Amino acid sequence: MCARVIRADGTVALVDRGYPAETTEAFCDAHVAAFAFFGGVPVSILYDNTRIAVARILGDGQRKRTRVFSELVSHYLFEDRFGRPGKGNDKDKVEGMVGYTRRNFMVPKPQFASFDDLNARLAEQCRKRMNDKLRGHKSTIGDRFVADAARLHPLPVTPYDACDKQSVRVSSLSLVRYHGNDYSVPTAFGHQEVLVRGYVNEVVIACGADVIARHPRSWEKEDYIYDPLHYLALIEQKTNALDHAAPLADWELPEAYIILRRLMEARMGKKGKREFVQVLRLLETFQIGDVEAGVQSALERGTIGFDAVKHLVLCRIERRPPRLDMTVYPYLPKAYVAVTSPSDYMALLSGGGL
Numbered sequence: 001m002c003a004r005v006i007r008a009d010g011t012v013a014l015v016d017r018g019y020p021a022e023t024t025e026a027f028c029d030a031h032v033a034a035f036a037f038f039g040g041v042p043v044s045i046l047y048d049n050t051r052i053a054v055a056r057i058l059g060d061g062q063r064k065r066t067r068v069f070s071e072l073v074s075h076y077l078f079e080d081r082f083g084r085p086g087k088g089n090d091k092d093k094v095e096g097m098v099g100y101t102r103r104n105f106m107v108p109k110p111q112f113a114s115f116d117d118l119n120a121r122l123a124e125q126c127r128k129r130m131n132d133k134l135r136g137h138k139s140t141i142g143d144r145f146v147a148d149a150a151r152l153h154p155l156p157v158t159p160y161d162a163c164d165k166q167s168v169r170v171s172s173l174s175l176v177r178y179h180g181n182d183y184s185v186p187t188a189f190g191h192q193e194v195l196v197r198g199y200v201n202e203v204v205i206a207c208g209a210d211v212i213a214r215h216p217r218s219w220e221k222e223d224y225i226y227d228p229l230h231y232l233a234l235i236e237q238k239t240n241a242l243d244h245a246a247p248l249a250d251w252e253l254p255e256a257y258i259i260l261r262r263l264m265e266a267r268m269g270k271k272g273k274r275e276f277v278q279v280l281r282l283l284e285t286f287q288i289g290d291v292e293a294g295v296q297s298a299l300e301r302g303t304i305g306f307d308a309v310k311h312l313v314l315c316r317i318e319r320r321p322p323r324l325d326m327t328v329y330p331y332l333p334k335a336y337v338a339v340t341s342p343s344d345y346m347a348l349l350s351g352g353g354l
Helices: 024-038 067-076 094-105 115-129 141-149 228-237 239-243 255-268 270-284 288-301 306-318 342-349
Strands: 002-008 011-017 044-047 054-057 063-065 079-082 164-169 175-178 181-184 193-198 202-207 210-216
Touching: 011 024, 011 115, 024 067, 024 115, 063 067, 063 079, 094 115, 164 175, 175 193, 181 210, 228 239, 228 270, 239 270, 255 270, 255 288, 270 288, 270 306, 288 306
Parallel strands: 044 079
Antiparallel strands: 002 011, 054 063, 164 193, 175 181, 193 202, 202 210
């Protein structure tokens, strides 16, 4: 839990957010969310001496900021102030407001499906608190904050990119390690240097100017986060790995894909397995709904093959009728239409049977 009390010259207003851990990206994300909540940037913010913000305390009492905190301050142009180490009274009402949050917002212990749901609830509680009147004051916190908010700096056009950046090298298994967890990238980028941007809810991996992978952020330890699509190009060359590759182990495909694979392998053998992988690789380019519809359409027509599925997917996207060359699919039943003789026609007219 990261609780931040932001003070804008005179009035103390509270904004709370919950995070899985107190990390650089959570610290920055909390600032971005707080400034959006207040509708502006405070003139100054008072901090304790967290290592996320302070790289070193110099001999004259000045603080050497961390790179990320320097970026944050430069982006929003506020004044950063720090309390003395070990002097809780320097932080005025900060500690008291953190205690208020715990007693009033976190008791009993809340249960939510996600941190987004928790944060929505905390924001609601903070807005509700704006209607309270503190002892010794005649007006509400919200009314007092209106005057103070007039002194806030305007928000920049673009919010700060609240993430932690690390440059790492892709392993031979097409994995990138970030905070103790391994995230996959396409096999074509093996052994290359990439930039990892770690957000609270997402990990984005880029090579040069191109984003090559996006994954949900895992807060576990020694976890493996795979995207099966990253390994299909390699598996297409080594189709025997289709049933044993770890990145594909938990991949739950729709029933139509399972039927398609069974028919392909029954009719084409090993070539059918490779064509099935090629069908899966369509997901690298097209939407999953379009590919699944193409697979289902191919099953309905009996056109069991990669070329047919791709053609049907393109026809669906381009909204045009399919034109399949049926001579390419020898497994389809052939219909033969004989020439009708005149005697057969006359028998029908006379009511006789053929």
